[in-house]
Amino acid sequence: MSSEIFDELLYLAVDNGASDIVVKSDKPGYLRLHGSLEPVEMPPIDGESVLAFVDENVPGNYKEIWEMEGQVDFAYFLERAGRFRVNAFLQRGTVSVVFRHIKSKIPDFGELDLDQEVLMNLARQKDGIVFLCGATGSGKSTTLACLLNWVNHNMDKHVVTLEDPIEFNFIDAQSVFNQREIGIDAPSFQKALKAVLRQNPDIILIGEMRDRDTFETALAAAETGHLVFTTLHAANVQQAITRLFEYFPAEQHSLVQRKLSECLRGIIVQKLLPNLEGDGRVPAQEVLVADSVVKNTIRDGKYDKVHALLDASPESGSRSFNRELLRLIKAGKVSKKVALDNSPNAQALEMNLKGIFLSESNRILGV
Numbered sequence: 415m416s417s418e419i420f421d422e423l424l425y426l427a428v429d430n431g432a433s434d435i436v437v438k439s440d441k442p443g444y445l446r447l448h449g450s451l452e453p454v455e456m457p458p459i460d461g462e463s464v465l466a467f468v469d470e471n472v473p474g475n476y477k478e479i480w481e482m483e484g485q486v487d488f489a490y491f492l493e494r495a496g497r498f499r500v501n502a503f504l505q506r507g508t509v510s511v512v513f514r515h516i517k518s519k520i521p522d523f524g525e526l527d528l529d530q531e532v533l534m535n536l537a538r539q540k541d542g543i544v545f546l547c548g549a550t551g552s553g554k555s556t557t558l559a560c561l562l563n564w565v566n567h568n569m570d571k572h573v574v575t576l577e578d579p580i581e582f583n584f585i586d587a588q589s590v591f592n593q594r595e596i597g598i599d600a601p602s603f604q605k606a607l608k609a610v611l612r613q614n615p616d617i618i619l620i621g622e623m624r625d626r627d628t629f630e631t632a633l634a635a636a637e638t639g640h641l642v643f644t645t646l647h648a649a650n651v652q653q654a655i656t657r658l659f660e661y662f663p664a665e666q667h668s669l670v671q672r673k674l675s676e677c678l679r680g681i682i683v684q685k686l687l688p689n690l691e692g693d694g695r696v697p698a699q700e701v702l703v704a705d706s707v708v709k710n711t712i713r714d715g716k717y718d719k720v721h722a723l724l725d726a727s728p729e730s731g732s733r734s735f736n737r738e739l740l741r742l743i744k745a746g747k748v749s750k751k752v753a754l755d756n757s758p759n760a761q762a763l764e765m766n767l768k769g770i771f772l773s774e775s776n777r778i779l780g781v
Contacts, residue, residue, distance in 0.1 A: 439509055684698070
């Protein structure tokens with residue numbers, strides 16, 4: 415009975431284009447529509463039904479995690495609606511569940527309005543590591559799926575993905591995909607990562623950069639001829655770099671600086687912004703392409719100088735959020751108000767809109 419309530423809610427969510435569904439015990443469901451959370455006109459879902467849904471649908475080998483940790487990730491499939499990534503967790507002694515709808519069709523660059531050249535150039539790298547960053551719900555997984563789908567149809571590669579859980583299903587085209595779900599196909603990220611180097615991959619997708627062990631293994635893979643794509647929670651490029659060094663004690667920073675400077679191929683930080691029509695969202699990306707200047711800056715530990723490099727050589731593909739916001743305004747993708755509200759430096763963006771771009775020696779707060 416509990417699954418029927420959830421299924422109806424999920425069908426409603428898909429029919430209305432919701433990206434996420436939030437269920438809290440003894441509350442109605444909520445849908446995230448174009449970034450806003452909206453309540454559903456329905457009776458509250460009692461706590462027993464929420465708990466029963468989790469108990470009925472969590473995979474058997476995840477039950478111990480759920481019982482021991484009070485939180486669990488798993489996938490849920492619903493006929494005619496598709497796959498959902500599910501996170502169930504306890505709060506104040508009751509159960510809440512959040513669903514993320516995974517669209518069955520992987521969108522292409524054009525559908526997502528992404529910079530095709532930058533992403534294709536990163537996908538063509540023979541080795542190294544690429545980070546896609548942003549907050550939860552910023553479209554990181556979808557962008558990575560789009561990029562890997564392009565690889566699938568344009569390159570002869572063996573791609574191994576390590577995910578928790580698997581989100582998009584890839585059907586082999588020119589490339590061969592092996593997708594491993596943590597908890598089902600491998601007991602942990604750490605063990606899956608140690609094994610992946612023996613699986614002859616060209617490209618490795620690590621669902622999330624979680625800890626020092628994951629980062630060290632990813633660097634080792636990048637150093638030994640593999641191209642690694644992964645995600646990281648960071649608000650901007652500079653924060654992404656500094657977050658990586660938080661995994662290590664200060665005495666190891668110089669070694670990590672050298673390794674990262676040699677392996678880094680690019681960092682993309684993505685946000686989703688309301689479009690001009692107000693009926694959807696468009697991605698805005700801050701991009702750092704690791705050219706020789708960027709590599710030297712990281713190797714020397716001058717992280718505070720990274721932001722200044724974003725707009726220094728646009729031919730490389732790098733760009734700051736303000737440059738991206740300016741592009742989106744001029745292209746009629748977002749309103750000036752939305753851009754200013756989301757700018758890291760609204761004053762500088764106002765000046766950019768008037769055609770004023772300050773040199774590095776006269777920068778205002780990083781533009």
